[in-house]
Amino acid sequence: MRFTDDTEDALGFVVALVNTEPRASASGDDELSTVDQLDWLLEEHSYSGRRDGDETELDEVRAVRTRLRRFWTLTRDGAAAQVNRLLKETKATPQLVRHDQLDWHIHATEPDAPLAQRMEVEAALAFVDVIRGNALDQLRRCEADGCDGVFVDLSRNGSKRFCSLRCGNRMNVSAYRERQSEQAEVADEPTPEQSAG
Ligand SMILES: [Zn+2]
Numbered sequence: 001m002r003f004t005d006d007t008e009d010a011l012g013f014v015v016a017l018v019n020t021e022p023r024a025s026a027s028g029d030d031e032l033s034t035v036d037q038l039d040w041l042l043e044e045h046s047y048s049g050r051r052d053g054d055e056t057e058l059d060e061v062r063a064v065r066t067r068l069r070r071f072w073t074l075t076r077d078g079a080a081a082q083v084n085r086l087l088k089e090t091k092a093t094p095q096l097v098r099h100d101q102l103d104w105h106i107h108a109t110e111p112d113a114p115l116a117q118r119m120e121v122e123a124a125l126a127f128v129d130v131i132r133g134n135a136l137d138q139l140r141r142c143e144a145d146g147c148d149g150v151f152v153d154l155s156r157n158g159s160k161r162f163c164s165l166r167c168g169n170r171m172n173v174s175a176y177r178e179r180q181s182e183q184a185e186v187a188d189e190p191t192p193e194q195s196a197g
């Protein structure tokens, strides 16, 4: 199913955040290990509100990243409990707001609340929609070998398997090579040394 634009944006941000982890990122390194990298991530997603720009803030965001990844493994009931706990703890107060170029959407924290807290609450509100819509199965993990990437499958037929084009292409190439080498093995049966490469 599709969600409202603000929910899809929020989920998109959570995916981008979680996929900065090593084994999920494009570089294979932790892409959220410096304040600069956090700046880039926020800029890419036009993230507004309070910024401290220090190591404490970075550490808090990294902790949020770890907690948000768990939503890709939780049951629906587990996810609901997690969302409720978070909204209660942060005394979240959902309000419709309009700012910058953005139409009415929900904020549940003040703009001057710490960045990590705003991120987590915003994610929780998006997960509210996912849980209510019974769409937790759209939170998927990449099927490519050696990739821990996550994504939200918004495709019409729910057929998305990979976190990125990069992973999709990589797996297509390796499936192609596998077919080629199987064919080569059949063709080269009498000379086994040729099938080794
Ligand atoms: Zn906003």
Ligand SMILES: [Zn+2]
Residues within 6 Å of the ligand: 142, 143, 144, 147, 148, 149, 162, 163, 164, 167
């Ligand atoms: Zn992947």
